[in-house]
Amino acid sequence: MMGYMGKRFKRENAGDLLFRVLALLFGLSILAITFGIIFELWINTSLSREKFGLGFLWSTDFNINKGEIGALTVIYGTVVTAVIAIILSGLVGIGIAAFLVEIAPRRVNRVVGFLVELLAAIPSIVYGFWGIFALAPWLGEHVVPAIKSALGWLPIFAGPYVNASVFTASIVLAIMILPTVAAISRDVIEAVPDSQREGMLALGATRWEMFSRAVLPYAKNGVLGALILGMGRAAGETMAVTLIIGNNTQLFTSLFQQGATMASVIANDFGEAHGLFLSALLEIGLILFAITFLINVGARLLVWVFFRDPRGGVRV
Amino acid sequence: MHEGRIQVLRRSRWTTAVAVGVALSLAVAGCGNTVGSSSGSSGGGASKATGGGKASSGNVQAATSLSGAGSTFVGPYYSKAFKQLAQDKGIQVNYQLVGSGAGIQDFINKTVDFADSDAPMTAQQMKQAGGNPQHIAVVGGGVTLAYNVKGVKGGLKLDGPTIANIFLGKIKKWNDPAIKKLNPGVNLPNENIVVVHRSDSSGTSAIFTTYLSSVSPEWKSKVGASTTPNWPTGVGAKGNDGVAGQITRTQGAIGYVELAYALTNKITYASVKNASGNFVKPSLDSAKAAIAGAKIPSDLRVIISGTNPQGKNAYPIVGLTWMLVRQQEQNLAKCKAIAETAWYVTHQGQKLAPSLQYVQIPPKVQKIDEQKIKSMEAGGKKCYTG
Numbered sequence: 001m002m003g004y005m006g007k008r009f010k011r012e013n014a015g016d017l018l019f020r021v022l023a024l025l026f027g028l029s030i031l032a033i034t035f036g037i038i039f040e041l042w043i044n045t046s047l048s049r050e051k052f053g054l055g056f057l058w059s060t061d062f063n064i065n066k067g068e069i070g071a072l073t074v075i076y077g078t079v080v081t082a083v084i085a086i087i088l089s090g091l092v093g094i095g096i097a098a099f100l101v102e103i104a105p106r107r108v109n110r111v112v113g114f115l116v117e118l119l120a121a122i123p124s125i126v127y128g129f130w131g132i133f134a135l136a137p138w139l140g141e142h143v144v145p146a147i148k149s150a151l152g153w154l155p156i157f158a159g160p161y162v163n164a165s166v167f168t169a170s171i172v173l174a175i176m177i178l179p180t181v182a183a184i185s186r187d188v189i190e191a192v193p194d195s196q197r198e199g200m201l202a203l204g205a206t207r208w209e210m211f212s213r214a215v216l217p218y219a220k221n222g223v224l225g226a227l228i229l230g231m232g233r234a235a236g237e238t239m240a241v242t243l244i245i246g247n248n249t250q251l252f253t254s255l256f257q258q259g260a261t262m263a264s265v266i267a268n269d270f271g272e273a274h275g276l277f278l279s280a281l282l283e284i285g286l287i288l289f290a291i292t293f294l295i296n297v298g299a300r301l302l303v304w305v306f307f308r309d310p311r312g313g314v315r316v
Numbered sequence: 317m318h319e320g321r322i323q324v325l326r327r328s329r330w331t332t333a334v335a336v337g338v339a340l341s342l343a344v345a346g347c348g349n350t351v352g353s354s355s356g357s358s359g360g361g362a363s364k365a366t367g368g369g370k371a372s373s374g375n376v377q378a379a380t381s382l383s384g385a386g387s388t389f390v391g392p393y394y395s396k397a398f399k400q401l402a403q404d405k406g407i408q409v410n411y412q413l414v415g416s417g418a419g420i421q422d423f424i425n426k427t428v429d430f431a432d433s434d435a436p437m438t439a440q441q442m443k444q445a446g447g448n449p450q451h452i453a454v455v456g457g458g459v460t461l462a463y464n465v466k467g468v469k470g471g472l473k474l475d476g477p478t479i480a481n482i483f484l485g486k487i488k489k490w491n492d493p494a495i496k497k498l499n500p501g502v503n504l505p506n507e508n509i510v511v512v513h514r515s516d517s518s519g520t521s522a523i524f525t526t527y528l529s530s531v532s533p534e535w536k537s538k539v540g541a542s543t544t545p546n547w548p549t550g551v552g553a554k555g556n557d558g559v560a561g562q563i564t565r566t567q568g569a570i571g572y573v574e575l576a577y578a579l580t581n582k583i584t585y586a587s588v589k590n591a592s593g594n595f596v597k598p599s600l601d602s603a604k605a606a607i608a609g610a611k612i613p614s615d616l617r618v619i620i621s622g623t624n625p626q627g628k629n630a631y632p633i634v635g636l637t638w639m640l641v642r643q644q645e646q647n648l649a650k651c652k653a654i655a656e657t658a659w660y661v662t663h664q665g666q667k668l669a670p671s672l673q674y675v676q677i678p679p680k681v682q683k684i685d686e687q688k689i690k691s692m693e694a695g696g697k698k699c700y701t702g
Contacts, residue, residue, distance in 0.1 A: 064544045137565070160508050162566055164551045247515035247552025258551055264515075268554055272417035272517035272543070 041286040047279035056283060062249035064269075069280040071287055073249040077259040078288065081166060081241070082234040084255075085173035086181075090227050092174075093181030101189045102211055113186055120179035124233070128240020131172030136163040136244065139171065144256075158254040162246065167255040169245040173237055177230035184229065188222030189215060220303060228299055232292050238263040262288040376697075378407065378652035385412040386419025386432035389519055389574065390637045393455055393674050394432070397665035398657075405660065407653050416519050417543065423449070423640050430654055431640040434519020435543055436617035447642030450688045451616045452658050455666075456675035458575035458603035459524050459621070459633040460585035464563050465490055466505060468584070471597060473498045475589035476531025476632075482570060483511055483528065484535060485549035490568060498589075505568075512562045512571030515552030517543045523635035524572045527621035541622070572633075575603060576673035592628040600675055602631035608678040610634075616684055634675070645694040655692050655700035658685070 048056065052069070059070020096116065100109045144161045151157050161167070192215045200214035216223065246258025247268060262284050273281055384394075391413045398409040414422070416433035423431035424445045432454070442449050461474060468490075478494050481487045487494055491504040514521045522543045529536040539545050551569075553562040556577045563569040563583065575598050578585050587595040596602045609627030610620045620634045639658055645651035662685045666676045677685070692699040 063546045065540070065542050065546065132565075162510050162551060164553070164562060164566070242515070242554055243558070247554075248547070248550070260552075268515045268552070269517060269544070272415040274417065274421050 038286075038289070041282055041289070045279050045283040045286060047276055048283045049279075051276065052280070056280075057287070060251060064277055067276055069277065071262070071280075071284050073251055074260050074262045074265050074284060075287065075291070076251055077166070077245070077249075078235050078261040078263070078291070080252075081170045081173055081245070081259070081261060082231050084170040085177060085234040086227055086231040088171070088174035089178040089181050089230060093178050093226070093230070094185050094223060096178075096182040097185035097189050098211060100186055102207065102215075113183075116179055116186065117183045120183045122179070124176040124237060125239050127176040128172060128237075128243060131168070131175060131240065132163075132244050135172060135175070136168045139163075139168060155253055156255050159256045161256045162258070164244055164246040164258060165256050166245060166252055166259040169241050169259070169261075170255070172240060172244060173234045176237060176240065177233050180233060181226050181230040184226035185219075185223050188219045188226065191222070192218045224299055224303055228296050231295060235261075235288065235292055235295075236263055238267045242267045376648045376652065378405075378656055379647075379649045380406060380653070381408040381410070382429045382650070382653050382657060383410045383412075384419075384430045384432065384639075385414050385422045385428045386640075387416045387434045387519060387637055388413045389434050389457060390432050390455060390674075392672050393665075393669060394661070396668050396672065397661050400665065400668070401657060401660045404664070405656055407657060409657060415517065417517055420640070429650060430657070432637060433640060434635060434637045435522040435619070436638065437640065445640075445642070447644040447646075450641055450643050450692075451638040452641060452662060452685050452688055453616050453636045453677050453681050454639050454661050455669050456603055456607050456620070456634055456636045456677065457520075457523075458598045458600075458606075458631055458675065459520055459527075459572050459635070460575055460578040460583075460598045461570060461588065461633075462560065462563050462573050462578055462583040462585045463570040464566060464584070465507065465568055467503055468505075470584035472502065472584075472586045473589070473595045474586045475595075476527070479588070480528045480532030480535045482509055483513070483547070483550070484532075484538065485511070507568040510566050510569040511547075511550030512559050512566070512569050513545075513547050513550050513552055514554070514559060516554050519543060519635065519637070520556060520572065520574050521545060523619055523621050524633060526619040526635075527633045530622045530624060541619075575599075575675075579673050588632055590628075590630050590632045591624050591626055592630070594628050596629060596631045598631045598633070600670055600673065602629050603634045603675040604678060606630035606632060606634040607636065607675065607681065612681060612684075614684060616681070616688075636677075636681075641689075641692065643688070643692055645692065645699065648694040648697055648699065651692060651694040651699035652701070655689050656702065658689050659700060659702065662686075662689075 048069070051067075052059065056069070056071055057075070058072050059068075060072045061068035061070045062073055063069070100113055100116075104112070140161060140163050144167075147157055148161075196214045196218055197210055200210040205213065241261050242264040245260060245264055247260050247264060248258035249260045249265065250257070252259045266281050266285055269277070270281055391411075394409075394411050398411060402408050411432075412428075416435055419428075419431040420433055420437055420441055422428045424441060436451055437445070437449060461479065463472065465472075472495075474495070475498060478487065478498065481494065488509055490507050490509055496504060522541060525535075525539065525541040525545045528539075529541045539548065550571075551562060551566070553559045553571075556574050559571045560573050560577055560581055560583060563571050563573075573583065573585075577583075578598070585598060587597045590596050590606075605627045606625040607620055609630045610618070610623045610625035612618055612620075612623075616636075616638065618636075620636060621632060625632060625634065639661065641654055641658055645654070662677065662682060669676045689700050690698070
């Protein structure tokens with residue numbers, strides 16, 4: 001009898017062992033793929049790294065024929081468009097999440113929440129096309145004149161508006177990442193336990209104070225994750241941006257000018273590039289990878305250093 | 317007794333797992349094979365990678381399959397012509413649309429049998445390729461100046477220096493005196509000119525900037541001619557269709573698109589002043605007149621728009637596309653097939669060109685092509701015998 005029990009435990013362990021080994025393999029494979037990508041990129045960019053060195057990062061040249069290429073203009077374009085997009089969609093997305101969870105009736109939350117998640121699943125290129133053909137003309141006719149008349153003196157709104165510009169690209173990007181940010185924020189805010197809310201309300205807080213001082217701090221890691229995910233998508237968005245940003249590698253000063261992002265410049269020139277230019281494009285890809293990684297790490301570090309409250313704690 | 321049964325069960329579960337694993341890997345390997353063999357082809361017919369020739373006892377027969385790569389501009393023409401070629405001569409051609417630049421690289425690396433490019437190979441590239449590469453002119457194309465200005469119909473008159481100044485950013489408004497002077501009767505609005513150009517590497521850009529370099533010394537020194545010029549101003553769009561789309565969506569836009577594209581999409585385009593002083597509309601006939609009236613060197617390596625083509629009906633912004641072959645080949649069967657294909661696209665295939673909006677090559681260019689094809693040889697034997 002004891003012998004039989006012994007055999008049974010052994011069978012359990014073999015299955016568990018297999019599970020553990022497989023899970024470990026899958027986990028390691030992700031690391032392997034990531035390091036594989038970095039390794040390949042590093043090797044294939046040797047040509048341009050040798051020629052341009054570290055100056056590649058802050059050179060504004062982009063003259064393919066003369067062989068002078070620098071990444072600053074496209075890094076600038078990527079950062080500006082992604083930051084504007086995440087500010088716009090972050091505000092609206094968290095607002096949507098707040099409305100659905102705190103204010104709307106449960107049924108509305110369920111239905112609209114489901115719709116928002118559906119929207120998040122639509123490929124971003126579809127949003128891009130809608131942005132180009134429907135939104136951009138509408139912006140040009142209604143929004144831009146209003147901005148021009150009210151804020152036209154600001155240097156960032158100087159110059160004539162063409163529908164292919166940094167302004168349109170940023171707004172289309174914001175719309176593309178909005179469903180993602182809203183859906184994740186909604187999940188995170190919903191997960192805040194009611195005890196937090198009730199505690200705050202019991203102290204006499206208004207609804208806004210309850211939300212901003214009890215719910216958001218509790219959910220800050222998740223909301224930050226949503227924002228970073230959105231920003232990563234915005235930084236990497238390729239085809240829609242290529243179609244609408246105007247593709248001019250310059251350090252634009254006005255949002256109504258044309259610009260270029262790292263992803264758009266790679267999409268435009270990768271097909272026919274070879275030799276030094278191909279190496280430079282791959283190096284731009286490597287920089288994009290590094291920047292996304294740095295933003296991710298940097299933002300989490302920021303939260304950890306400055307907002308390191310006990311989970312559920314309230315900042316006074 | 318229990319132990320024995322459990323032992324048997326454990327073994328059979330493992331055997332099943334192993335059997336499933338082996339079956340899966342075989343299936344994946346099998347799938348891999350079929351995916352590999354059906355690589356993308358734009359030419360008609362089945363696609364084999366560089367196939368072999370069949371040598372009968374005495375005479376060497378032409379190979380039955382070839383691979384080529386290059387220009388996307390000529391893609392539609394090759395697609396139709398190679399389909400006919402397969403029916404008439406039994407040669408299957410697999411042509412990959414990778415762009416002129418990538419096509420030239422493949423040709424140099426000998427990963428394809430022939431290539432096609434809208435811009436001629438440089439001397440250095442020809443040296444790298446070896447085997448004395450020849451440029452066989454296949455078809456031509458015109459580049460139109462398309463625009464979208466409210467109230468201005470097609471046929472706006474423009475000349476070389478004016479166009480150059482527009483694309484340099486020196487002429488900023490549609491009612492600029494330079495444009496008004498050429499078009500006295502036209503009501504030009506006080507609107508900003510939005511220049512639209514290609515954001516990707518392009519043979520069309522090469523043809524257009526060669527023209528600009530020939531009519532404007534300032535353009536030549538500031539920007540020059542290339543497939544990837546450093547545009548001083550304007551919006552970049554991807555592909556001929558991207559540029560056309562941007563023009564139709566932007567008030568006051570002007571850009572350059574291939575003739576075929578402008579004709580099929582009914583975009584308003586300008587009449588350009590030619591060497592004789594006439595303002596000529598771009599069309600198949602005016603482009604053909606330009607090629608016929610241009611000074612073409614014996615190696616055919618020239619971008620027509622830079623040669624100031626003569627002829628009162630010649631449209632000045634025109635270019636050719638070339639099939640790149642080696643005069644000295646190594647495999648006779650392969651060489652025979654290449655020569656046959658080159659002859660076909662420059663002779664029997666030409667009648668397919670106009671319906672696809674390509675310009676046929678004029679007789680004097682065809683004669684030079686014939687000389688080049690007839691000069692192809694492999695191991696001392698001539699390749700074209702037809």
